[in-house]
Amino acid sequence: MRRKLYLETFGCQMNELDSELVLGQLRAQGYETVEDRDAADVILYNTCSVREHAEQKVWSRLGELRDRKKRDPGVVIGVIGCMAERDGPSLFQRHPHVDLLCGPGELDKLPGMVHNASVAATERRNAGATKRERQVALMGANARRSGTLEAAADNLELLDLSRSISPSDDLAQAYVRITRGCNKFCTYCVVPYTRGPEVHRPPQNVIDEVRRLADAGVREVTLLGQTVNHYHYRHGDGRTTSFAELLYQVHEAVPHLPRLRFVTSFPRDFTDEALAAMRDCERICRYLHVPAQSGSDRILKLMNRGYAARQYTDFIDRARAMMPDVSIASDFIVGFPTERDEDFRQTVELLRHCRFKNSFIFKYSPRPGTAAIDRFADDVPEDVKRRRNNELLAVQQEVSAENNRQMVGKSVQVLVEGESKLMAKPAYPKAPGGGVELLWERRKASQAESEQPAEPLTQLVGRTRGDRVVVFDGNLSMRGALLDVEIVDARSLTLFGRLCKAAAAPA
Ligand code: SAM
Numbered sequence: 046m047r048r049k050l051y052l053e054t055f056g057c058q059m060n061e062l063d064s065e066l067v068l069g070q071l072r073a074q075g076y077e078t079v080e081d082r083d084a085a086d087v088i089l090y091n092t093c094s095v096r097e098h099a100e101q102k103v104w105s106r107l108g109e110l111r112d113r114k115k116r117d118p119g120v121v122i123g124v125i126g127c128m129a130e131r132d133g134p135s136l137f138q139r140h141p142h143v144d145l146l147c148g149p150g151e152l153d154k155l156p157g158m159v160h161n162a163s164v165a166a167t168e169r170r171n172a173g174a175t176k177r178e179r180q181v182a183l184m185g186a187n188a189r190r191s192g193t194l195e196a197a198a199d200n201l202e203l204l205d206l207s208r209s210i211s212p213s214d215d216l217a218q219a220y221v222r223i224t225r226g227c228n229k230f231c232t233y234c235v236v237p238y239t240r241g242p243e244v245h246r247p248p249q250n251v252i253d254e255v256r257r258l259a260d261a262g263v264r265e266v267t268l269l270g271q272t273v274n275h276y277h278y279r280h281g282d283g284r285t286t287s288f289a290e291l292l293y294q295v296h297e298a299v300p301h302l303p304r305l306r307f308v309t310s311f312p313r314d315f316t317d318e319a320l321a322a323m324r325d326c327e328r329i330c331r332y333l334h335v336p337a338q339s340g341s342d343r344i345l346k347l348m349n350r351g352y353a354a355r356q357y358t359d360f361i362d363r364a365r366a367m368m369p370d371v372s373i374a375s376d377f378i379v380g381f382p383t384e385r386d387e388d389f390r391q392t393v394e395l396l397r398h399c400r401f402k403n404s405f406i407f408k409y410s411p412r413p414g415t416a417a418i419d420r421f422a423d424d425v426p427e428d429v430k431r432r433r434n435n436e437l438l439a440v441q442q443e444v445s446a447e448n449n450r451q452m453v454g455k456s457v458q459v460l461v462e463g464e465s466k467l468m469a470k471p472a473y474p475k476a477p478g479g480g481v482e483l484l485w486e487r488r489k490a491s492q493a494e495s496e497q498p499a500e501p502l503t504q505l506v507g508r509t510r511g512d513r514v515v516v517f518d519g520n521l522s523m524r525g526a527l528l529d530v531e532i533v534d535a536r537s538l539t540l541f542g543r544l545c546k547a548a549a550a551p552a
């Protein structure tokens with residue numbers, strides 16, 4: 046009988062990709078994934094340590110499993126990803142029922158570890174044995190040593206290369222890693238410690254992976270890195286491939302991929318060549334996610350971000366001058382130690398100047414192991430953090446609503462993600478005398494006059510090339526398609542549209 050696996054993922058796109066790769070490997074070993082945790086023989090949490098809140102969710106999930114493990118000692122419980130790396134074996138003290146810990150830099154070892162843990166757990170179940178054999182794979186103190194780094198990078202490369210892609214996967218979008226780890230050491234951030242040093246993947250491996258995905262029907266590939274635009278691969282013969290060169294190469298080598306995007310960019314590393322690649326290659330989405338974190342030079346310095354607010358806004362202005370239609374998103378941390386009202390005002394000004402499409406706004410969360418927790422007291426009171434968070438969010442919503450209003454009347458191309466969560470009613474009032482015109486339906490009808498009746502209308506959600514969310518009426522057979530939609534209404538988070546015949550303009 047196939048063993049059942051439950052895997053829940055927390056955190057960033059990098060974790061989503063890791064989970065996909067791990068699932069592929071475990072499926073190849075005969076595991077079947079299940080949605081019901083109670084039905085699983087192996088339960089894995091792929092975790093995030095960036096903020097305390099993300100860790101608390103995992104603590105509570107693990108707490109819920111204590112009784113299950115008592116009732117069924119044969120179940121395997123594993124913590125993988127950044128929390129495993131950050132907490133290490135101390136996690137067993139708090140949750141002795143956990144069997145397996147695997148950091149993000151050791152995931153190539155996971156299939157073997159799950160196998161060993163399963164064998165031990167089955168023995169326990171059958172023989173009632175109480176002996177625990179825990180499986181642990183962490184980079185630990187070796188994380189940033191160059192000798193171990195090379196071996197680890199090679200093994201991890203195998204994990205990415207092992208990706209199983211099949212046309213039956215029904216994938217519209219996919220992530221492809223180009224860089225692992227991070228060398229920036231922003232003082233608040235755990236990533237350089239949990240994911241280790243920056244390592245760049247060979248360009249040919251990236252190109253091959255993107256091509257295999259496009260061959261299997263993927264419509265949009267997102268290249269991933271913590272500082273994705275810092276990509277530079279040094280070849281054995283001394284040549285270097287820059288981020289701009291990689292963009293041109295992928296774009297050219299995979300002409301049947303309709304959309305290529307990348308996240309997350311670091312403001313300091315953006316060259317004019319990379320911006321020119323975005324401008325010149327029509328299938329590269331004009332979308333940048335480039336976190337500012339703060340608008341105050343004093344706070345940016347304490348964060349060790351390596352740029353001043355003026356350099357950040359100059360970069361945004363430069364990007365807009367080259368691509369007036371570029372859509373830009375940002376991240377901010379409010380309530381960083383010593384942040385005063387004046388610092389926060391400067392953050393609000395920066396947001397207003399840059400007119401971001403959206404911003405991810407976080408309250409500072411002190412993380413053990415980071416420089417900030419050692420150097421600074423977490424001295425901004427919680428209610429002040431909350432107030433600043435809400436205020437910045439309100440300003441962003443105002444800016445987003447204004448940006449979105451300018452989209453009304455335009456035609457955009459959307460990649461259909463699926464049914465909207467609000468699908469109970471049509472996205473937009475029907476046009477007089479017959480409702481929205483479904484070009485797709487007409488095409489289907491002309492292809493086969495008396496085939497099945499058309500699928501029922503529902504509310505779909507799609508994304509523009511600029512990462513804007515559009516809700517419109519259509520049917521489920523459109524999932525994964527690239528369609529032209531006319532924008533008819535706008536809110537701060539969502540655009541409302543109807544399918545149209547007109548040629549789409551990138552947005
Ligand atoms: N590499 C990206 C960059 O340089 O911005 C983002 C990586 S981080 C996983 C995602 C976001 O989490 C950051 O941009 C930052 O805003 C936020 N973040 C990281 N550490 C944090 C902390 N200790 N407290 C609050 N927010 C944090």
Ligand code: SF4
Nearest residue numbers: 227229230231234236
């Ligand atoms: Fe963390 Fe800074 Fe690296 Fe982003 S650039 S992952 S915020 S250390």
